[in-house]
Amino acid sequence: MAEHTGRRCCLGWDFSTQQVKVVAVDAELNVFYEDSVHFDRDLLEFGTQGGVHVHEDGLTVTSPVLMWVQALDIILEKMKASGFDFSQVLALSGAGQQHGSVYWKSGASQVLASLSPDLLLHEQLQACFSISDCPVWMDSSTTAQCRQLEATVGGAQALSCLTGSRAYERFTGNQIAKLYQQNPEAYSHTERISLVSSFAASLFLGSHSPIDYSDGSGMNLLRIQDKIWSQACLGACAPHLEEKLGLPVPSCSVVGAISSYFVQRYGFPPGCKVVAFTGDNPASLAGMRLEEGDIAVSLGTSDTLFLWLQEPTPTLEGHIFCNPVDPQHYMALLCFKNGSLMREKIRDELASSSWSEFSKALQSTEMGNSGNLGFYFDVMEITPEIIGRHRFSAENHEVSAFPWDVEIRALIEGQFMAKKIHAEGLGYRVMPKTKILATGGASHNRDILQVLADVFGTPVYVTDTANSACVGSAYRAFHGLAAGTDVPFSEVVKLAPNPRLAAAPTPGASQVRDHQSSFVAFAS
Numbered sequence: 001m002a003e004h005t006g007r008r009c010c011l012g013w014d015f016s017t018q019q020v021k022v023v024a025v026d027a028e029l030n031v032f033y034e035d036s037v038h039f040d041r042d043l044l045e046f047g048t049q050g051g052v053h054v055h056e057d058g059l060t061v062t063s064p065v066l067m068w069v070q071a072l073d074i075i076l077e078k079m080k081a082s083g084f085d086f087s088q089v090l091a092l093s094g095a096g097q098q099h100g101s102v103y104w105k106s107g108a109s110q111v112l113a114s115l116s117p118d119l120l121l122h123e124q125l126q127a128c129f130s131i132s133d134c135p136v137w138m139d140s141s142t143t144a145q146c147r148q149l150e151a152t153v154g155g156a157q158a159l160s161c162l163t164g165s166r167a168y169e170r171f172t173g174n175q176i177a178k179l180y181q182q183n184p185e186a187y188s189h190t191e192r193i194s195l196v197s198s199f200a201a202s203l204f205l206g207s208h209s210p211i212d213y214s215d216g217s218g219m220n221l222l223r224i225q226d227k228i229w230s231q232a233c234l235g236a237c238a239p240h241l242e243e244k245l246g247l248p249v250p251s252c253s254v255v256g257a258i259s260s261y262f263v264q265r266y267g268f269p270p271g272c273k274v275v276a277f278t279g280d281n282p283a284s285l286a287g288m289r290l291e292e293g294d295i296a297v298s299l300g301t302s303d304t305l306f307l308w309l310q311e312p313t314p315t316l317e318g319h320i321f322c323n324p325v326d327p328q329h330y331m332a333l334l335c336f337k338n339g340s341l342m343r344e345k346i347r348d349e350l351a352s353s354s355w356s357e358f359s360k361a362l363q364s365t366e367m368g369n370s371g372n373l374g375f376y377f378d379v380m381e382i383t384p385e386i387i388g389r390h391r392f393s394a395e396n397h398e399v400s401a402f403p404w405d406v407e408i409r410a411l412i413e414g415q416f417m418a419k420k421i422h423a424e425g426l427g428y429r430v431m432p433k434t435k436i437l438a439t440g441g442a443s444h445n446r447d448i449l450q451v452l453a454d455v456f457g458t459p460v461y462v463t464d465t466a467n468s469a470c471v472g473s474a475y476r477a478f479h480g481l482a483a484g485t486d487v488p489f490s491e492v493v494k495l496a497p498n499p500r501l502a503a504a505p506t507p508g509a510s511q512v513r514d515h516q517s518s519f520v521a522f523a524s
């Protein structure tokens, strides 16, 4: 890592499920410092697995809030010990795992405002939380609360039109409703409810940071069109909830200056600005510098699609969030559980567990697979809710098997056609300048990316997004420095490294796509 003293910079934080990570980005948008603390490895006393505790019911999933606090202490002490020059930090922002919630006990704001620089944060915040184990996005214990919320506002589609999503168990409003119903005393002793993102910002601010529009639209509580809390949704979840949430703010807001604790203990400049923290996926959209009309495809264990939308069409699949870098626009998120899991299973079954054999099958079969279509869901799919393997011949008859190479192409083409169909369902339309940014493990396979380019009819680029949420947070901190000047985010980050072209659509791809899409209703 290059020398990291004396370089004016912004910090980007990510309070994710398994770790707290930080990057320092200089004025030329180069990352010159990064560090992380892994909860399972570095904070053994909390006994987490993958950063969480899965409860005996198999549905409730929580993380200890003091583990997150202590992880921040460790990183800051490591940075200090390494000689990091905090005096050069102009601004900071960050991200948090979406949907998780933190419950600050009455009196916490006074403690936050008067922290002693002689002590670590976790030594002073021990008694500041009304519950110590916070619900996180992997929780699925609030189905009853989801049905109750949907019934209150007129059904799943009505809730989706209002808040951007139908009710989901992990969404914060339903989690708050469960806490109020099962632990009313803790709820009554709660002065503030934060998301993981605004909780982290509060630590740096020395006061309760507001929830930003983008992460706030992952709660089933925020009206995504006019960016205010839905009174109907608040009332359905718990009493006096609006005062515990505070007013939401635009994601590009400067929410204040860093607290004196960090100035005195670590040497941050008193004028260091704190820009509203947001959710990890919105921050990743910023880190990938997605622009209007672009798509980001994360080909990981599960596949995730990020879309930049101007006019969203909320549906019962996927999520519409307020856009983190342009308050007038939106972003959409589609999660597909049968991502790499399915690709690896088919590779093992048909290509001798070899990606090069897998690629040979894609190279030896033609685009469009002679009309054969396949959809493969070995675990219950999220988008849509379906399970099993389904194959259709060119005559649109369901068949029980394909030759090995046809099966491999059918898997990949089917996965990407389903993504395109659902993206279009959310209001996505290919624009002349549209590009796809591919990330995640499978984005290293060029033959898979060629199929992606052919199915969407757009060029596919690859970019290093290992730290996309952190880097996006640092970019957003730089954007916060330009607050009030109307400088667009894209202008602030134009110096950032450009993605590399990996695949362009094969000539004739559009004719094949039109033929296939008539059969793909199955996957939508």
Ligand SMILES: O=C(CO)[C@@H](O)[C@H](O)CF
Residues within 6 Å of the ligand: 016, 017, 096, 097, 098, 099, 137, 170, 218, 279, 280, 281, 319, 333
């Ligand atoms: O639930 C999710 C998005 O809706 C996950 O991607 C979490 O944000 C991961 F932290």
